[in-house]
Amino acid sequence: MALRHAVLAALLDGEYSGYQLAKAFDVGVANFWHALPQQLYVELARLEKDGLVAGRQVVQETRPNKRVFRVTEAGLAELEQFAAAVSKPSFIRDDLLVKVQAADHVGTGPVIEQLDERAAAAQAKIELFGELLRQMRGDVDEEEFLRRGDRIGPYLTCLRGLAFEQGHRDWCVRIADVLRQRDAQAGIAPAQAARKATPLPGVLPGRAPRTLPRQP
Amino acid sequence: MALRHAVLAALLDGEYSGYQLAKAFDVGVANFWHALPQQLYVELARLEKDGLVAGRQVVQETRPNKRVFRVTEAGLAELEQFAAAVSKPSFIRDDLLVKVQAADHVGTGPVIEQLDERAAAAQAKIELFGELLRQMRGDVDEEEFLRRGDRIGPYLTCLRGLAFEQGHRDWCVRIADVLRQRDAQAGIAPAQAARKATPLPGVLPGRAPRTLPRQP
DNA sequence: GCACCATACTCAAGAAAGTGACTAGTCACA
C-alpha cells in the first residue's frame, strides 16, 4: 500500500496542508502517484495517529485556518523501509487505450476526437512539467543540478512525468492520424463493411493468426 | 468501469478462454489494461449473464476441458457506446517512482538496484512487444499494415506499450546512473550527512524554493 | 510415486479507490 508512502514522500520538502497535497496529487499534475482529496485527508489522519507525520494548526487571516503536516523521524524510518522493500510492478489501465484496442469494430469518430483531446492535455502537461523543472533547478544547468542539488527526487519524478507525456502525446497524434486516414480511405471504397465484420470466427482473412503472448 | 470493456475489446479477435485472457492481461504483458485471473473469470461470468459474451465448452483430450467466450452483438453495442463516452484521464501510481521521489532521504542502494531491475524488465518487454508487432503485421511494412490491415487495434495499443517501456527503460537507466554518481561523490566527500538532513524546516539552503504546482 | 509445471478454474475476505455529495469562510463582481 503506497498511498501512505507517496504522501510521506511528498511531505519531505517541508510542511504542507491537506489542500496543498490535494493539488499536488491532482490527476492533471501528479507524476508519481494520483490520489483524491478525501483519500489524502483520511491518510493524513492515519499517518498522524501512527506518529509518522506531525500536524499543527496555522491561523490565517483572510483564509480559513489550516493544519499543516511534516514527516517525523518515524515517518522517515517508514520510508527507508519502504525504499528497501521490493516494488510492485507498474501497469496501465487506460480507457482510451481500450477504445483504441477496439477501434476496428467501433465508430472511430469519437475515438479520434478523444485522442486529439488527450494529445492536447499531454501537451499542456509537457509545458507545465517543463516549467516546474526550470523552477526546481533555478539557474543551474540540469546535469549540474542532478550532480549537486540538495533535493533532486521531485526533479527525477518530474522527468519521468515529462517523458511519459511526451511519448503519450506523440502516440496519440500518430494514432489519430492513422485512424483518420483509414476513415478517409473507407469513405472512398466500401471497405467499411468488411472492417466491421463480426469477430466470429477468430482468424480473419489476410491477417497473421493472433496468438496471445506466452507468459515470460 | 472499464474492466468489462477491456475484456470485450480483448475478445474481439475470436474466442478465448478465461485462462488465455488471464495470460493476456498479465502484468508482464498487458499494454492497455491489467487484471488478475479471478477478476477475469468473475467478469466473464457477469458478461455472459448480461448477454454481452457467449460461452461454450471445449472438450480437450490431454488438458482439462475449457470454456471459451466470444463477443455478442449486444457486447459490440456496449463497446460502441463505451467508445463514444468520455474517457477518464490516465495517471501513474508507481511504487518505484515514490521511492525515487524520496531518494534524497533514504538509502539509495536498494533504489538503484530496483531501477536496474525495472530497466531490465522494461527491456524484456520491449523485445517481447517488438516480436508481437512483427507477428501481427507479418511480412507487411508497418505503414502499409496500418493503412490496410483488417484489425489494427491490438497493434496500436502494442505500439503504446512499446513506447511506454522504451521511455521507462531510458529513464530508469539514466536515474540509476545519476544516483550512482551522487553516491560516488558522497563517498569522496562527507556530503552524506547534509543530504540526510531532517526535512524541517522546508527551505533547504541553495535550493530554489519548492512551490507546489498551481492547478492548471 | 512424488513434486513440479502447465492448463483451467473458484472462493472469501479485506483493502483501496471512486462517487457524490456535503460543510464553512473569504473575496470579487454584478
Added chain:
DNA sequence: TGTGACTAGTCACTTTCTTGAGTATGGTGC
C-alpha cells in the same frame, strides 16, 4: 445580496482491486 471561485476540509456509500488461498487434470522428471 447572490453567485462563483478559492481555500480548507468531511462523510457515507459503492465499486474495484488485491490478497491469499483453494480445486482438478495430465504430463514430465527424478
